[in-house]
Amino acid sequence: MDLGEVKIAVGINVDIIKGIVTHLYATEVIPSSFEFGDIQIQINEPTIEVREPATNNARLGLHITGEFKNGDSDASPFDIWMKLRPFVRSVSGSSPVAALSVDEVEEATPEDIGGLVGTFATGLIDDILQNMDIPIYNSLIGGIEGSVFEEDEIPNRSTWNTDFYLGAISQIEHVQVGFPPGQPQNPQVNDSTMLDTTPALIATLALPGESAQMPENHSIVPENTGIQIVISRDAMDTVLAKKAEEKVGESIEGATINAMQMSMHDLGIEISGEAEKSGATIEWDGVLLLFFRKFYNVKGSIRWHDGFVNVFTSGIDVDVDIPWYIKLLRAFLFVLGPIGWILDATLIAPKISEADEAPDLVRGAFREEVGEALRDMIGNVGGLSGEDEIPFMDFGQDSWVLNGHYTHSILAFSGLNRDEIDNVEHDVFEIEGAHGSSVGMINLASGYRLHPEELGRLLKKGIMEIPNVHGVEADFGFYVRTNPNDDTSDNLVDPLEIHTD
DSSP: OOOTTOSEEEEEEHHHHHHHHHHHHHTTSSOSEEEETTEEEEEOOOEEEEESTTSTTOEEEEEEEEEEEETTSOOEEEEEEEEEEEEEEOOTTSOOEEEEEEEEEEEEESHHHHHHHHHHHHHHHHHHHTTOOBOHHHHHHHHHHHHHSOGGGOOOGGGSEEEEEEEBOOEEEEEEEEOOTTOTTSOEEEEEEEEEBOOEEEEEEEOTTSOOOOGGGBOOOBTTOSEEEEEOHHHHHHHHHHHHHHHTTOEETTEEEEEEEEEEOSSSEEEEEEEEETTEEEEEEEEEEEEEEEEEEETTEEEEEEEEEEEEOTTEEESOOOTHHHHHHHHHHHTOGGGOOOEESOSOGGGOSOTTSOOOEEOOTTHHHHHHHHHHHHHHHHHHTTSSOOOEEEEEEEEEEETTEEEEEEEEEESOEEOOEEEEEEEEEEETTEEEEEEEEEEETTSOEEOHHHHHHHHHHTSEEOTTEEEEEETTEEEEEESSOOOTTOOSSOGGGSSBO
């Protein structure tokens, strides 16, 4: 992956904007009818579309269809396609924001009524888009500026270079890593797959004076993904080195850190260091590997999580086997700071005895910050519809290191999304006193693949709408139920498919 001089890139699936537009129509912020004198106009639900998505001429637009009547005449159809322009809006003395505006009415049929409706729609949609600024750059700049610049030399955030564009569909490499047998310090690529990307809005960030344009301006968001975050190897190295430097001389768990180095490896994070406690010297050196998990086993039963990254540390060689150094490494990694590492639970998995503890957890870099920026955006738009906010929900999806760049995929949905169930995948389970099969994953017609608890939460929140099913919240979590259905034992889709021998 070639990022050029870009330090961080965030891709936002066009489906997120599509869900917002659908919600605005359902709540009549985008009206379903209006009149111009004797002309009566009915508008169908508008859709966000991308034209020529695989070319450098890919463009985002709003497709509006409907019919009009002039007095007592018969209704006639019309069809309008409005091109939307992504751009970066400057904010004096502050971080810029990502924004959208109406560029032009690219097609209007028939020309007379299409032009009339297009003129009205341009003003209406532009008013809505004015409230959809995404304050994403503020958190991204805040995450790395302290590591790039000395405290008294940090430039104004308005001077950073940024770009916001529609990325044409392409491919992004996904790698799975592991260790050769008996060589835990030599990670290797076990599998490499080229994932097709989907049209997406791409926000990029570069240092002042550097280019925020990525080569060829391709989309970085894999299909059926909501948000993709890519942090360059250069940015990761800078932040990791700064944080490592800050730990030298500190005391953790009674040990004084004498040396600490961290940098990106092609497939993970290289870490080495030395500490001293009670006259003993402890040294560690090796590669941390990151493995994304959505499921884990508890007493023979598969449990779901909204996304976590296991920190695999058997590649770290430590020359003193005493338990306090585990806390030492955990304490250090916990404070890696704005780059987004947040650890919960014990780090050195092969050396702990509490196997039933919660999985090691690393939140994806900037996941919460990006989600908050999008919530700010749709919260503003929600004010137009008289609501506090337009619903938004995200779940961790995947994470990997690619040539030293850290990538994190997030399932994200906003507004209102209409879909259908394409098929249901079943899991076989066997626990003490029970065995059988149950619904494992649900594949939607749109291509999204969701765990029943994810879909249940989306249905309950009203973000997803699927014929003949609804979401239910129970003490043990969310699930999906058919309509109508009062059987409390049916926790997924179809009673005939649940818990069968």
